Amino acid sequence: MSLYSSLVGSLNRLPSTVCLLSRRPFTTNGPIQKILIANRGEIACRVIKTARSLGIKTVSVYSDADKDSLHVSMADEAYNIGPAAPSQSYLCQDKIMNVAKHSGAQAIHPGYGFLSENVEFAELCSNEGVIFIGPPSTAIRDMGIKSTSKAIMSAAGVPVVHGYHGDDQSDSRLKQEAAAIGYPVMIKAVRGGGGKGMRIAMTDSEFDSQLESARREAMKSFGDQVMLIEKFVEMPRHVEVQVFGDHHGNYVYLFERDCSVQRRHQKIIEEAPAPGLSEETRRAIGEAAVRAAQAVNYVGAGTVEFIMDRNEDFFFMEMNTRLQVEHPVTEMVTGTDLVHWQIKVAAGEKLPMRQEEIKLHGHAFEARIYAEDPNNSFMPGAGPLLHLSPPTTDENTRIDTGVRQGDEVSVHYDPMIAKLIVWSEDRDSALRRCRAALMDYQVLGLNTNIQFLTDLAQHREFAAGKVHTDFIPQHQSELFPQRTTSHAAICQAVVALVLQQAEHSQQLAAKTLDPHSPVWMCHALRINQNPTRWISLMDGDRELKIQIVTNRDGSYTVMFDDKSYSVTGQLEKHGERTSIVTTIDGVKTQASVVQLGNSLHLFTADGQRELSLPVPKFMTSSADGGSLGDAVAPMPGVIEKVSVEPGTAVEKGDPLVVMIAMKMEYVIRAPKAGVVESVYYKTGDTVQKGVTLVHFQEESGDSSS
Known part of the structure; x- marks a missing residue:
């Protein structure tokens, strides 16, 4: 019996949203009887779970946008702290401290992000006599400034990457140092984290624009635009070590995690332990991480991040002085x-x-399950979760989330929907479980990265553990294949529509005075002929004309694309899910089916497919009068900077507008050369996806109408 199986009994007493693992129980007899969680979403829910299991009361804070959120309903108490914008709510130290005082909370857990690595907030807690569940402010300060942390690490005997961490922040000096280090170089905000305020300059010609962008994003995220320059190690691995220290001088490491596969310098899939590491390297990197924590008298949970080359040589990158998003994989493999x-x-x-x-x-x-579009440069999305059906959790499968079906992913916060965590005895079997759970994850209402994660987990190189930070661009064509809807899926969809229509008719009939009237059973009726109907379905941009004949024995003949298929089918209910079970030309298939509006969504072994009834053209025309070639918003967001005005002449690729969405900066560039006629939004405006931002003058001789 595994360590995890032995814990099932105690774990099943916890709510199912998060499955917590603990090697040994303990009872809190100390001063902490109530904790305020200064965060939102899944990490707030995560902390509440553990606090509840320990008999500790919890206090949530929430913005106007989060008033109906899961973390609000889960806590014992919840307090509104202001508008949706983090700068007016979750980043307001005085508001959070006032709530802590008013509620009688002895401690504050900052989660990750927001104030979790804020020196001033840690000091405020200390000054107000409130326990900050995190490291001392001195450790946050030392490790939060990358230039300072690298000097400390070097003195502690922790390997560091060559770079410039000086006080002279002039453009010319930074560019000079970049040339001396040698391109490509990494431009990093010294107070950065999570990929924010970080850019790569591959050549001298890229340096100025990348520096400006990094500074702007760093100022927005951290209120500081001091930069450091480092040699960019090409195709490295990102390996990090979980460390812990206490007030009594004790330190441990809980082994390492590999977080190499990333997009936009942010992690999307992590694992523990790191694949392929020798025991010698595993011990060496763990001991180096402990030396790093000891060097700053660290207390609490921290993560020391390293880059590792192909020879398993590792170099200190930064220390995250908080709990990491990916901490559950460490819990799974250490039973903590x-x-x-x-x-x-x-x-x-x-x-x-x-x-x-x-x-x-x-x-x-x-x-990590995100609301984003992998096929559009992983652009983040926002909107309601119209359908949300996660896999079943057990002792080997855990889901950390802060949302429920019907909740909204907000433009103001990170677009992560949930974290899917799986455990097994070895890497191969754990990866199989991960794939199966991803294929069983259903989210509708906005784009997600679930299919991409499934493709990634199935990739032969990933399965072999050959991971590095350039994994996605290196395998671009295989990870972003051209998908076509199978004929089996089309048959499933059209039969499901027919069966759902019949079921709906029966429900209507049951509400009438004559539920047995033949009127309710005469769809497509023809005397002496099998009922036949034509159904049009849109498969992306392709319109399918499908003929379906209902045979006397209850089977169907489905015809499209000059082919005919013999189909039997029935709808089955499995809890909240509905499945269409079909036999197509003798082959039995099954798919989960969800109908939303005009669209029918199939969840099959090949992934999710959407087929929809055609919508009249007048309903799909542009709502804002934009024309082909104008610059449009690729996602919902807030306008950060406008670089053009009416009359400005631009070349294709010139920057027009800078948007902030989900805490990241995006530059909207000119889709063509031309002259700006209108700029529809100004700095600070909130815009929706698809609206026209900049309209260009029509070219002379343009024949479009």
């Missing part, structure tokens, strides 16, 4: 609850385990 540990340490207790007691057991993956 790191939030539990955080609370114990913050209360002044010793670490619950010594280094020699911490053992690796099995392998775990975490896949």
Whole structure:
């Protein structure tokens, strides 16, 4: 029996949204009886789960946009702290501290993001006598400024990457240092994190524009635009180590995670332990991480991040002085609850385990489910979760989330919907579980990366553990294949529509005075002929004309694309899900089916497909009068900067507008050369996806109408 199976009994007593793992229970007898979570979404829910299991009361804070959120309903108390914009709510230190005082919370857990690595907030907690469940402010300061942290690490004997971390921040000096280091170089905000304020300059000609963009994003995210320049190690691995320290001078590492596969310098899939590492390297990198924590007298949970080359040589990159998004994979392979540990340490207790007691057991993956469009440069999305049906959780499958069906993914915050975490005895079996769970994950209402993650988890190189930070661009064509809807899926869809229509008719009939009238059973009736109907379905831009004949034995003949298929089918209910079970030319298939409006969504073994009834052209015309070639918003967001005005002549690719969406900066560039006629939005405006931002003068001789 595995360590995890032995914990099932206790875990099943916890709510199903998050499955927490703990090697040994403990009872809090210290001063922490109530915790305020200064965060939102899944991490707030995650902290509430552990606090509840320990008998600790919880307090949530929320913005106007989050008033109906899951973390609000889960907490014992919840307080509104202002408008949706983080600068007016979740980043307002005085508001959060006032809530802590008013509610009687002895401690504040900052989660990750927002104020979690804010020196001033950690100091405010100390000054107000509120326990900050995190490291001392001195450690946050030392490790939060990349130039300072690298100097400290070098002195502690932790390997660092060559770079410039100086005080002279003039453009000319930074560019000079970049040339001396040698291109390509990484431009990083010294207070950065999560890929924000970070750009890569491959050549001298790119440096100025990348520096300006990094500074602007850093100022927006961190209120600081000081930069450092480092040599960019091509195709490295991103390996990080979970460390923990207490107030008694004890330190441990809980092994490493591999977070190499990223998009936009942000992680999307993580695993523990890192594949292919020798035991010698595993021990060396863990011990180096402990030296890093000791060098700044670290207390609590922290992550020391390294880049690793092909020879398993590793170099310090940064330290995240907080709990990481990907911490669940460490919990899975070590049988620990790191939030539990955080609370114990913050209360002044010793670490619950010594280094020699911490053992690796099995392998775990975490896949981050995002509202984004991988086929459009991973552009983030926002909107309602019209249908949300996750896989079933058990001792080996865990889902951390902060949303429910019907909730909205807001433009103001990170677009992560959930984290899917799986564990098994070895990497191969864990990866199989990960694939199966991804294929069973259903989200409708906005674009997600679920299909992309499934393709990634099925890629032969990923399965072989050959991961690095350039994995996605290197395998671009295989990870973004051209997809076609199979004939089987089309048959399933049209039969499902017919069966759902019949079911709907029966429901209507049951409400009438004559439910047995033949009127309800005469769809497409022809005397002495089998009922026949034509159905038009849109498969992307392709319109399908489908003929379906209902045979006397209840089977169907489906005809399209000059082919005919013999089909039997029935709808089956499985809890909240509906499946269409068909036999097509003797081959049995099954797919989950969801109808939303005019669209029918199939979840099959080949992935998700959407087929829809055609919509009249007058309903799909542009709502804002934009024309072909204008610059449009690729996602919902807030206008950060407008670089042009009416009359400005631009070349194709010139920057027009800078948008902020989901805490990231996006530059909207001219789709063609031309002269700007109108700019429809100004700095600070909130815009929706697809609206025209900049309209160009019509070219002379343009024959379009």
